[in-house]
Amino acid sequence: xxxxIQLPLQxxxxxxxxxxxxxxxxxxxFIKADIQIPPDKLAMVTAIPVVLGSILRIPxxxxxxxxxxxxxxxxxxxxxxxxxxxxxxxxTMTDLIIGGLFLGIGGAVFSVGVxxxxxxxxxxxxxxxxxxxxxxxxGTAITTFMAPVLATRIGWESTVxxxxxxxxxxxxxxxxxGDRKETKVKTPIVEQIKGVYKNxxxxxxxxxxxxxxxxxxxxxxxxxxxxxxxxxxxxxxxxMRTAGFIAVATFFRPIGGWLGDxxxxxxLLIGTFSIYTxxxxxxxxxxxxxxxxxxxxxxxxxxxxxxGVIFKLVPFYFNKQAGIVNGIVSMMxxxxxxxxxxxxxxxxxxxxxxxxGFMLLSQVALLSLVLVVLLYYQNRLSLASEVFNxxxxxxxxxxxxxxxxxxxxxxxxxxxxxxxxxLGGKPSILKSGRQEGDFYQLMWKEIKDKGIWxxxxxxxxxxxxxxxxxxxxSAVRDETGEDLRYVGTFSDITEEKAKKNRPTSGGK
Numbered sequence: 001x002x003x004x005i006q007l008p009l010q011x012x013x014x015x016x017x018x019x020x021x022x023x024x025x026x027x028x029x030f031i032k033a034d035i036q037i038p039p040d041k042l043a044m045v046t047a048i049p050v051v052l053g054s055i056l057r058i059p060x061x062x063x064x065x066x067x068x069x070x071x072x073x074x075x076x077x078x079x080x081x082x083x084x085x086x087x088x089x090x091x092t093m094t095d096l097i098i099g100g101l102f103l104g105i106g107g108a109v110f111s112v113g114v115x116x117x118x119x120x121x122x123x124x125x126x127x128x129x130x131x132x133x134x135x136x137x138x139g140t141a142i143t144t145f146m147a148p149v150l151a152t153r154i155g156w157e158s159t160v161x162x163x164x165x166x167x168x169x170x171x172x173x174x175x176x177x178g179d180r181k182e183t184k185v186k187t188p189i190v191e192q193i194k195g196v197y198k199n200x201x202x203x204x205x206x207x208x209x210x211x212x213x214x215x216x217x218x219x220x221x222x223x224x225x226x227x228x229x230x231x232x233x234x235x236x237x238x239x240m241r242t243a244g245f246i247a248v249a250t251f252f253r254p255i256g257g258w259l260g261d262x263x264x265x266x267x268l269l270i271g272t273f274s275i276y277t278x279x280x281x282x283x284x285x286x287x288x289x290x291x292x293x294x295x296x297x298x299x300x301x302x303x304x305x306x307x308g309v310i311f312k313l314v315p316f317y318f319n320k321q322a323g324i325v326n327g328i329v330s331m332m333x334x335x336x337x338x339x340x341x342x343x344x345x346x347x348x349x350x351x352x353x354x355x356x357g358f359m360l361l362s363q364v365a366l367l368s369l370v371l372v373v374l375l376y377y378q379n380r381l382s383l384a385s386e387v388f389n390x391x392x393x394x395x396x397x398x399x400x401x402x403x404x405x406x407x408x409x410x411x412x413x414x415x416x417x418x419x420x421x422x423l424g425g426k427p428s429i430l431k432s433g434r435q436e437g438d439f440y441q442l443m444w445k446e447i448k449d450k451g452i453w454x455x456x457x458x459x460x461x462x463x464x465x466x467x468x469x470x471x472x473x474s475a476v477r478d479e480t481g482e483d484l485r486y487v488g489t490f491s492d493i494t495e496e497k498a499k500k501n502r503p504t505s506g507g508k
Contacts, residue, residue: 214336
């Protein structure tokens, strides 16, 4: 029973963590009316919670494997009590920065669930269950929508204090219903980092999540104040529109995970970054509120799908180091939410517009698109290489001049020749001398006419031993029909043939 409720419990934990994480940005239109914050410092104050929320994801993902999700969620929520109370009594910008820094713990808990939840489900469901857990992103929408409404009635200080009650409730829920017997993984953190940091896929996934989750966080932090100042919307309307962005991104996250379980995840990311690039270019032209909404919602859809797909890829490629990789990738996503608001504010202060900032975002998305395409084709080449190297039949490939360009391990096992010994040479090194010259002439005539030849042929191993092969030679041709190379596949059928020719003993 305890194991079955971990997905809903940890998803609700994430909702609470994210609700707390964005308190300052959601209430900033109210807070700045009471606390003097210079315009050029506004983006920094709202982005500060993202810093610790990003950096802490590495240790929290690691320790979720060591101690289990129950302990990490419990400790995190207890620690959040301090900054929430401190912010409710804040009277200076310094108070907001100090409280906001520790408020980042609420965002850091994300790496706990993505490390813990896959332990309860088979691999083919990891994308979907991580997507369901990712619905916890809706916590930012709940705060963004509800906090301004409550603040207009009871004040922003009392609104912040209400979060103390929520934290206490979930401290109790995790104490009683968290899984005390969760599978633990105790590989030292240094060993885990050494095992992954040279893997280029880790940094590719980090960049991809930097864009997808980073844009989700950045727009969550940036939209409420931007809509008020740029389009003269009232605070509640701005909060509702931001909540709509968050809701769309959150809704599409499990869809992205579900799609990642059923289709090629990298192909889905190609679509994701294509949409993101076009949408960011649209925003760069400072459109009307209607077109700005279309561009923002397109980014919400692509960010949601991308977030779900990426956390299908992480446990697939890094099963044994999932905790530390989840931490690193999710940290980069959090940092992706830290830099854009500051960059946009700095560009706006220098130029009076946001266009250059959005165009830069579109170019980073375009770079990610190029890298995904590269990774997609690398994967296909890697798959072909795995098939080539693991094939039980011997394989050799020659150019049109008949020079050997590559062989597989089975070739070396069957013939006794290493790859280094035959590269640049010709297959004639294997000739036994049993076949006459016209045999080969007829063979190559058939290959030229039909593109393929199959049959039995006697060849010789490096040690001089002759053996009977079943050989297939195929021509690889270009679009014009010209031969590019030849691929030979063969197997040893000497014993099989001898058994068939052996006379049987028995009655008359």
